Amino acid sequence: MQLLLDDDLVEGATFLCATRRHDIPSTSIRRFHQSREKAYSFLDPDERQEAFARVHQEFFQEWGLRAALDSGLARFQNLQQHLMAAAFRKARVRTEEGADLHVNPDARRRAIVALLPERMASTDRLDPFLNHELQHVSDMVDPAFEYDAEGVSAGASPSQQRLVRERYRLIWDVTIDGRLGRCGFATVATEAERSAEFERAFGFLADRSDRFVQLWEGDHPTHTEVLSLARDPRGFSQTRQIEPGAPCPLCGFATFQWIRAADISAVVLGRIRKDFKEWHEDEALCARCAEMYEATAMEGLPTTIEL
Ligand SMILES: [Zn+2]
Numbered sequence: 325m326q327l328l329l330d331d332d333l334v335e336g337a338t339f340l341c342a343t344r345r346h347d348i349p350s351t352s353i354r355r356f357h358q359s360r361e362k363a364y365s366f367l368d369p370d371e372r373q374e375a376f377a378r379v380h381q382e383f384f385q386e387w388g389l390r391a392a393l394d395s396g397l398a399r400f401q402n403l404q405q406h407l408m409a410a411a412f413r414k415a416r417v418r419t420e421e422g423a424d425l426h427v428n429p430d431a432r433r434r435a436i437v438a439l440l441p442e443r444m445a446s447t448d449r450l451d452p453f454l455n456h457e458l459q460h461v462s463d464m465v466d467p468a469f470e471y472d473a474e475g476v477s478a479g480a481s482p483s484q485q486r487l488v489r490e491r492y493r494l495i496w497d498v499t500i501d502g503r504l505g506r507c508g509f510a511t512v513a514t515e516a517e518r519s520a521e522f523e524r525a526f527g528f529l530a531d532r533s534d535r536f537v538q539l540w541e542g543d544h545p546t547h548t549e550v551l552s553l554a555r556d557p558r559g560f561s562q563t564r565q566i567e568p569g570a571p572c573p574l575c576g577f578a579t580f581q582w583i584r585a586a587d588i589s590a591v592v593l594g595r596i597r598k599d600f601k602e603w604h605e606d607e608a609l610c611a612r613c614a615e616m617y618e619a620t621a622m623e624g625l626p627t628t629i630e631l
């Protein structure tokens with residue numbers, strides 16, 4: 325696995341280390357500034373840029389920043405096996421930080437981790453973040469987790485999709501921080517903090533404390549488990565009942581307004597049957613799905629529902 329570093333991150337991190345880290349010998353910091361002075365002497369802008377990049381790379385290595393990233397990666401053994409590269413780039417703001425997995429057309433995978441250069445100036449801020457984000461990546465490449473990015477964006481409307489994504493993220497974070505803690509790895513949130521977040525998001529579940537403990541103490545969550553809890557926390561989909569608050573078989577969201585097949589036009593029924601092979605006409609669907617199918621059938625447009 326290759327380690328790729330973005331020049332902006334390397335520059336930002338070495339600069340902050342030169343001013344903030346007290347464990348670096350002052351002679352080394354002096355050499356850093358002298359080398360930068362020398363780089364200024366190149367008249368050709370490209371050559372100057374290259375000279376700066378070389379200086380920053382050299383001190384990034386000398387001050388152990390590269391080693392810190394390497395040892396973070398080494399803590400997750402399956403990354404070595406499943407990733408072609410791990411790329412670290414500079415995040416400009418906190419909300420931009422995080423890890424993502426990119427898959428090439430030839431199925432080779434690389435992790436991209438965006439982080440603030442400030443994190444690299446102290447191991448206290450770097451390690452918990454790296455562990456948490458790399459555990460996300462480690463899950464995504466684990467065949468047993470069966471990650472599927474598209475499934476996370478399920479739901480009939482944008483607000484439902486957002487809700488599922490937020491819940492999915494939180495449930496996954498709970499399992500990640502629980503597992504990391506048990507392995508003795510530092511992470512970004514404590515059990516009390518995650519429990520409070522879970523309480524806010526799933527306050528409507530009577531058994532929420534038990535659910536939280538199961539997630540926090542659980543060992544091998546799968547994408548499907550996380551997603552089904554995010555989409556249907558009350559477990560309605562097993563019951564298949566047409567009653568207030570049960571989930572619509574199409575979009576999976578709780579509905580209080582059911583539309584029966586008998587009240588739907590033949591054209592619309594045909595479209596629903598085409599999209600949802602398992603849907604039977606003795607079932608019903610939610611008013612929102614019915615409305616969307618009616619509207620798109622009228623306009624002859626494809627429906628935008630995805631499951
Ligand atoms: Zn996370």
Ligand SMILES: [Zn+2]
Pocket residue numbers: 480572573574575576577609610611612613614
């Ligand atoms: Zn629906």
